[in-house]
Amino acid sequence: MKFSQNGLYIESYNKCTNCGSLIYDNSAKDKQQEVVQDGKHFCSQWCVDWKARRDLRRAAPVQAIE
Amino acid sequence: MDFVTMNILESTMVSICREMGIVLMKTSYSTIFNEALDFTCGIADMNGDMIAVADYCPAQIGGMPLLVQSCLKEISVSEMEDGDIIVHNDPYRGGLHTPEHTFFKPIFVDNEIMGFAVAIGHIAEVGGTAPGGFCGEATEIFHEGLRIPPVKIKKRGQDNVEVWKLLLANVRTPRANYGDLRALIAAVDLGEKQMIGVYKKYGKHKVKETVNDLLLYSERRMRAELEAIPDGIYSFADYVESDGIVADRTYTIAVEVHKTGGNIVVDYTGSSPQAAGPINATLGVSTSAAYNAVLHMTDPSIPRNSGCFRPIRVVAPPGTIVNVDFPAPEVGGNTETHPRMVGSILGAMSKAVPNRVMAAEGATHCNFVFGGVDALSGEYFACYDLEGVGWGGRAFADGNDAVDSINGNCRITPTEVYETRFPWRIESLAFNVDSGGAGQYRGGLGYSKQMLCLNEEITCSQMTDRHLFAPWGLEGGGEGGLGATLVMKNGGTQWQTMREAYGKTSTSRFSNITIRKGDRVRLVTPGGGGYGDPADRTQEALATDVREGYVSPEAAKKLYGSPEA
Numbered sequence: 001m002k003f004s005q006n007g008l009y010i011e012s013y014n015k016c017t018n019c020g021s022l023i024y025d026n027s028a029k030d031k032q033q034e035v036v037q038d039g040k041h042f043c044s045q046w047c048v049d050w051k052a053r054r055d056l057r058r059a060a061p062v063q064a065i066e
Numbered sequence: 067m068d069f070v071t072m073n074i075l076e077s078t079m080v081s082i083c084r085e086m087g088i089v090l091m092k093t094s095y096s097t098i099f100n101e102a103l104d105f106t107c108g109i110a111d112m113n114g115d116m117i118a119v120a121d122y123c124p125a126q127i128g129g130m131p132l133l134v135q136s137c138l139k140e141i142s143v144s145e146m147e148d149g150d151i152i153v154h155n156d157p158y159r160g161g162l163h164t165p166e167h168t169f170f171k172p173i174f175v176d177n178e179i180m181g182f183a184v185a186i187g188h189i190a191e192v193g194g195t196a197p198g199g200f201c202g203e204a205t206e207i208f209h210e211g212l213r214i215p216p217v218k219i220k221k222r223g224q225d226n227v228e229v230w231k232l233l234l235a236n237v238r239t240p241r242a243n244y245g246d247l248r249a250l251i252a253a254v255d256l257g258e259k260q261m262i263g264v265y266k267k268y269g270k271h272k273v274k275e276t277v278n279d280l281l282l283y284s285e286r287r288m289r290a291e292l293e294a295i296p297d298g299i300y301s302f303a304d305y306v307e308s309d310g311i312v313a314d315r316t317y318t319i320a321v322e323v324h325k326t327g328g329n330i331v332v333d334y335t336g337s338s339p340q341a342a343g344p345i346n347a348t349l350g351v352s353t354s355a356a357y358n359a360v361l362h363m364t365d366p367s368i369p370r371n372s373g374c375f376r377p378i379r380v381v382a383p384p385g386t387i388v389n390v391d392f393p394a395p396e397v398g399g400n401t402e403t404h405p406r407m408v409g410s411i412l413g414a415m416s417k418a419v420p421n422r423v424m425a426a427e428g429a430t431h432c433n434f435v436f437g438g439v440d441a442l443s444g445e446y447f448a449c450y451d452l453e454g455v456g457w458g459g460r461a462f463a464d465g466n467d468a469v470d471s472i473n474g475n476c477r478i479t480p481t482e483v484y485e486t487r488f489p490w491r492i493e494s495l496a497f498n499v500d501s502g503g504a505g506q507y508r509g510g511l512g513y514s515k516q517m518l519c520l521n522e523e524i525t526c527s528q529m530t531d532r533h534l535f536a537p538w539g540l541e542g543g544g545e546g547g548l549g550a551t552l553v554m555k556n557g558g559t560q561w562q563t564m565r566e567a568y569g570k571t572s573t574s575r576f577s578n579i580t581i582r583k584g585d586r587v588r589l590v591t592p593g594g595g596g597y598g599d600p601a602d603r604t605q606e607a608l609a610t611d612v613r614e615g616y617v618s619p620e621a622a623k624k625l626y627g628s629p630e631a
Binding site: 017 | 136139158159160331333335349352379380381382383384386388389391392
């Protein structure tokens with residue numbers, strides 16, 4: 001989430017492509033854990049890996065328990 | 067771990083949270099607080115983790131950690147002073163929906179912040195297009211009411227007058243809102259005071275250490291519960307019937323639950339893109355729904371705190387009905403979409419732990435809201451109120467009858483209070499026969515509430531569900547009954563839907579229709595789905611159902627195969 005320069009309003013909401021959590025521009029922790037891959041923002045490596053596994057599984061579906 | 071001190075401390079803190087709730091109930095102005103108890107009180111540590119909470123509203127309990135932590139990212143601990151109180155309701159920054167206001171107050175002990183007293187409450191009137199806060203045809207956040215970023219409503223114990231003026235200038239009922247906001251402040255004041263006593267009694271170090279142990283204990287117990295569930299990927303999908311804007315379109319809530327050892331990931335990927343109308347849920351709601359579902363499936367004696375949430379991970383893709391992007395509307399997400407998400411998770415897990423879930427419940431709070439000018443006092447009134455639904459049958463018992471939906475745990479406002487506070491006469495309030503889905507264990511019953519308008523005009527809106535898709539049964543159980551909202555104009559003889567009477571796109575989501583003196587409204591709430599083969603229901607139970615009027619003799623024969631009932 002990016003604040004305006006004067007800090008009085010929000011300029012943009014930046015969310016993790018996978019889990020949807022907000023990535024705060026003003027948070028050192030968020031920026032340290034953030035991963036940018038193919039132009040997409042992820043809050044952590046876990047989300048990068050999870051999305052990749054899910055995409056693989058859904059492209060070649062394993063029998064899910066229905 | 068010092069289990070003795072941990073148990074005493076945990077019980078003490080939960081008791082403090084209950085006291086906070088009683089203060090809120092007793093001092094608030096609106097029936098949504100003093101009758102329905104649509105609030106939650108808790109204690110958080112200085113990182114925003116929830117360390118204790120009373121047994122109030124599951125939606126708010128699950129939402130509390132993200133709410134507080136989101137605020138701390140904007141107003142850091144170093145910017146807080148003794149006597150500050152922060153308020154916010156922004157759904158796009160960890161919030162649940164615009165009516166839900168979070169208050170939290172830092173607890174200072176010897177000039178050190180030890181944690182926060184937290185109170186979350188549903189404010190009945192928040193401005194916006196519709197009185198009562200639920201604009202069923204909203205297409206953007208600006209239609210839904212005043213959005214409050216994290217701000218200090220009190221600074222160093224003094225009212226921040228400019229904030230108060232802004233809050234009260236933008237609502238239809240400033241007097242009632244003032245009273246309700248004061249009640250929320252009183253709750254956190256009490257929480258702070260009582261927790262300071264705890265810190266002084268036990269010492270800061272001991273409390274910190276014991277709280278860390280408590281969170282770890284909750285985490286371990288939750289992991290042990292999860293390990294008992296078979297590993298696997300369990301999927302389910304459910305459908306929301308309308309967004310109030312686009313006719314004849316449904317929205318999918320898709321869920322995959324990944325259970326691995328002591329961990330669980332709830333992945334909503336595959337859910338529909340966000341809707342034009344206000345059925346979208348925020349990330350706070352999706353997270354809270356996942357927590358809610360897991361808590362319902364696991365040991366209820368596990369202390370409720372952020373520790374028991376640690377094994378649960380939530381994936382809610384942005385720009386979908388389960389994680390709305392600004393500025394799309396969201397007010398219905400917390401009340402209508404949350405219970406559908408919980409139901410989807412329980413539906414998925416029915417394949418793994420069929421004895422720990424239930425068939426679908428009514429999954430709506432009905433949300434018939436209204437406002438107008440009182441003929442006697444000339445003052446504007448506004449009401450947010452909720453109704454009960456039938457819950458789903460379970461592997462061991464019938465569903466609950468006429469209880470608030472799974473994310474609420476709220477009470478239904480008594481008829482006598484409703485009639486005293488608002489210009490309606492409740493002409494009837496009765497269970498709907500046969501609304502509980504047939505099953506070995508019957509679904510719970512919904513009910514009908516018929517109201518006569520006594521005011522010259524009342525402006526009404528609604529945000530509900532289950533008019534088209536009935537609550538599903540499990541293990542061969544039947545569907546629960548549908549809900550409905552009907553109006554009979556003064557002098558008329560026919561009940562009509564809102565679509566028929568007012569030309570609205572949806573029968574279950576609409577805003578600002580005018581009900582006039584002598585008009586009648588009938589709210590019909592859905593029943594719960596049944597569990598198990600109806601043929602397996604005992605004759606004794608069926609006979610009781612028929613005798614009490616829960617099941618008609620005709621349904622007993624047709625659905626349960628009873629030769630005589």
